[in-house]
Amino acid sequence: MVTCNYEARRRGCHKLELISEAKKKVPDLIIVLGEELGRFRDASKLLYKYLAGFAWSGKAEKLGFDEVFLDMTDIVEYNQRLLNPNDLVHSFFCLDRDDPTAGFSFDATSIAGHVYPAEDIPPPVPVPEALPDALTTRLILGSHLAQHLRLGLEHEMGYTSTVGISTNKLLSKLVGNVNKPKAQTTLCPPYVVPEDYGDDHSEESNVTKFIDGHEIGKIPGIGFKTAQRIRNHVLSRPHEFGVGQGWGETTDIVGVRQVRCFPSMGAELLEKVLGGPGAERGIGGKVWGLLNGVDDTEVQRAKKIPTQISIEDSYSSVDNMSQVLRELRMLATSLINRMHADLLEDDEDESGSGKRWIAHPKTVRLSTRPRPPLNDDGSRTRSFNRISRSGPLPNHVFNLNSSIDATAEKLVQECLVPMFKRLHSPQGAWSLSLINIGVTNMVETASDDAGAGGRDIGKMFRRQEDVLKEWKVEDKPVPPDSLRTIEDKPAPPDPTPGGVSVGVSNPEPPGTHAAEPSAGHEVADYYMEGSEDTLQGTQETVDEHEWEDEGESHETCGVCGAVMPGFAMSAHERFHSLE
DNA sequence: TAAGTCTAA
DNA sequence: CGATTTAGACTTA
Numbered sequence: 080m081v082t083c084n085y086e087a088r089r090r091g092c093h094k095l096e097l098i099s100e101a102k103k104k105v106p107d108l109i110i111v112l113g114e115e116l117g118r119f120r121d122a123s124k125l126l127y128k129y130l131a132g133f134a135w136s137g138k139a140e141k142l143g144f145d146e147v148f149l150d151m152t153d154i155v156e157y158n159q160r161l162l163n164p165n166d167l168v169h170s171f172f173c174l175d176r177d178d179p180t181a182g183f184s185f186d187a188t189s190i191a192g193h194v195y196p197a198e199d200i201p202p203p204v205p206v207p208e209a210l211p212d213a214l215t216t217r218l219i220l221g222s223h224l225a226q227h228l229r230l231g232l233e234h235e236m237g238y239t240s241t242v243g244i245s246t247n248k249l250l251s252k253l254v255g256n257v258n259k260p261k262a263q264t265t266l267c268p269p270y271v272v273p274e275d276y277g278d279d280h281s282e283e284s285n286v287t288k289f290i291d292g293h294e295i296g297k298i299p300g301i302g303f304k305t306a307q308r309i310r311n312h313v314l315s316r317p318h319e320f321g322v323g324q325g326w327g328e329t330t331d332i333v334g335v336r337q338v339r340c341f342p343s344m345g346a347e348l349l350e351k352v353l354g355g356p357g358a359e360r361g362i363g364g365k366v367w368g369l370l371n372g373v374d375d376t377e378v379q380r381a382k383k384i385p386t387q388i389s390i391e392d393s394y395s396s397v398d399n400m401s402q403v404l405r406e407l408r409m410l411a412t413s414l415i416n417r418m419h420a421d422l423l424e425d426d427e428d429e430s431g432s433g434k435r436w437i438a439h440p441k442t443v444r445l446s447t448r449p450r451p452p453l454n455d456d457g458s459r460t461r462s463f464n465r466i467s468r469s470g471p472l473p474n475h476v477f478n479l480n481s482s483i484d485a486t487a488e489k490l491v492q493e494c495l496v497p498m499f500k501r502l503h504s505p506q507g508a509w510s511l512s513l514i515n516i517g518v519t520n521m522v523e524t525a526s527d528d529a530g531a532g533g534r535d536i537g538k539m540f541r542r543q544e545d546v547l548k549e550w551k552v553e554d555k556p557v558p559p560d561s562l563r564t565i566e567d568k569p570a571p572p573d574p575t576p577g578g579v580s581v582g583v584s585n586p587e588p589p590g591t592h593a594a595e596p597s598a599g600h601e602v603a604d605y606y607m608e609g610s611e612d613t614l615q616g617t618q619e620t621v622d623e624h625e626w627e628d629e630g631e632s633h634e635t636c637g638v639c640g641a642v643m644p645g646f647a648m649s650a651h652e653r654f655h656s657l658e
Numbered sequence: 659t660a661a662g663t664c665t666a667a
Numbered sequence: 668c669g670a671t672t673t674a675g676a677c678t679t680a
Binding site: 080081082097098116143144356357358359360385386387388389390391392393395513515517 | 669670671672673674675676677678679
């Protein structure tokens with residue numbers, strides 16, 4: 080079992096649990112095979128959009144399908160100034176700079192929702208004496224904003240959510256885990272993080288106190304490998320693996336405190352332990368920061384186009400060409416569909432138009448995970464290693480006049496099969512446990528993006544250039560009258576209604592860092608979970624050729640019938656695809 | 659650019 | 668027995 084909902088968890092199930100085990104605990108457990116990610120994607124997009132709408136800065140970063148970081152520094156600071164110190168209980172949170180009436184009322188004398196450390200005694204009667212210190216005020220504001228977002232998410236979108244509120248991504252994410260589901264938690268001051276940190280301030284700082292309670296592998300940014308190396312060093316021996324349980328379970332539990340307080344521990348030592356070939360530069364300093372609750376990474380703004388799109392499937396064994404062919408066709412079809420869903424946009428400005436590509440991937444990649452051979456004892460060492468080959472993506476995949484199936488088939492025959500042969504000799508014996516195909520190297524198509532938010536002229540120029548570059552060779556040969564729009568077809572509905580959704584989301588606001596008392600970022604960390612949706616659109620197409628076979632012979636365009644030298648066809652096709 | 663590693667949900 | 672899928676950031680050659 081990959082994952083389970085909160086109801087199942089309440090009854091004792093875990094992620095990655097054996098189905099047999101889970102069934103013992105919950106006989107009426109419902110097992111759902113496979114996945115319909117499309118509906119999750121759609122829900123994810125919708126929820127993301129809703130939340131990002133509250134971020135004045137536009138800083139709203141998705142983490143997976145169901146989590147979002149929101150940097151609410153500006154809105155929080157704005158409201159900090161609006162507070163009336165003489166009547167904090169009746170405060171108003173303004174959500175729109177341009178509309179003083181947009182917002183909600185709240186009590187600025189206390190934090191909304193749960194707090195860390197937990198208060199054993201609920202605060203007496205609020206004593207709106209004076210304005211608390213700046214950080215506390217900001218966290219109070221952040222907590223109420225989070226509360227408002229969670230209520231909005233629930234009442235307007237139908238999803239419950241979980242949120243963590245603190246001053247950076249690391250802390251907000253971690254503190255969001257403290258109370259769930261359907262809750263929010265704010266990491267309370269004091270946040271004393273000394274300039275150099277490293278000294279033991281656990282007495283004064285809730286940051287240290289909080290983070291020290293975590294096993295190192297639980298810290299975001301410290302993954303399996305990194306955690307392992309740190310454990311080995313601290314324990315000065317190879318760790319032991321837990322048996323029978325999920326991955327990465329260790330019988331040796333090494334806590335953050337144990338590492339932080341290890342003799343001569345610091346950025347330099349960590350750099351030695353973790354550095355080396357292939358390691359990220361500055362890894363020591365980065366991890367040292369994490370162990371001290373320091374995380375200066377910015378909440379990223381949403382990207383309009385993904386940097387890659389990939390599809391994969393795993394198998395118990397795929398070991399012959401006909402299986403490979405079948406799987407490649409399936410994957411290629413899904414990939415083309417995904418490209419249409421994610422890279423095709425309604426063409427507004429043309430009358431009677433259809434869709435147009437907002438970006439063109441330039442590269443296609445095929446990766447596999449070969450099953451390791453049997454060991455002497457008959458066992459098989461697990462390996463997750465992948466190998467891959469990549470090459471130019473033929474232009475014909477952008478042709479909207481061909482059917483998806485035809486496009487996929489062509490992609491398989493022309494690209495994927497040859498790449499596969501570069502990976503695995505048709506003679507040699509192989510057995511694959513996974514096949515993945517994907518497209519990368521997106522080149523954004525120029526758009527009349529009247530979009531708000533700052534526009535980057537330089538960037539737009541570059542985009543133009545990129546596009547023009549692609550055209551240059553072929554530009555001339557394209558007959559003027561070959562321009563044509565491609566009409567779009569209504570998408571075949573393939574939605575499955577109703578999904579189950581559990582939704583949870585959790586935003587967390589401000590992020591003042593102790594290290595930088597005044598200028599911290601605020602980070603809101605949102606969490607959403609579960610969701611459902613409908614499916615995507617469709618397409619169709621005509622036909623075409625591609626750029627690799629540039630010969631001197633003439634060819635006829637399947638779309639407009641124009642005749643031109645072979646080398647010009649790719650540009651010509653691109654031309655159609657852009658229209 | 660290509661291939662691989664690490665991380666995370 | 669068996670153990671997902673997708674994607675981003677980053678390094679190295």
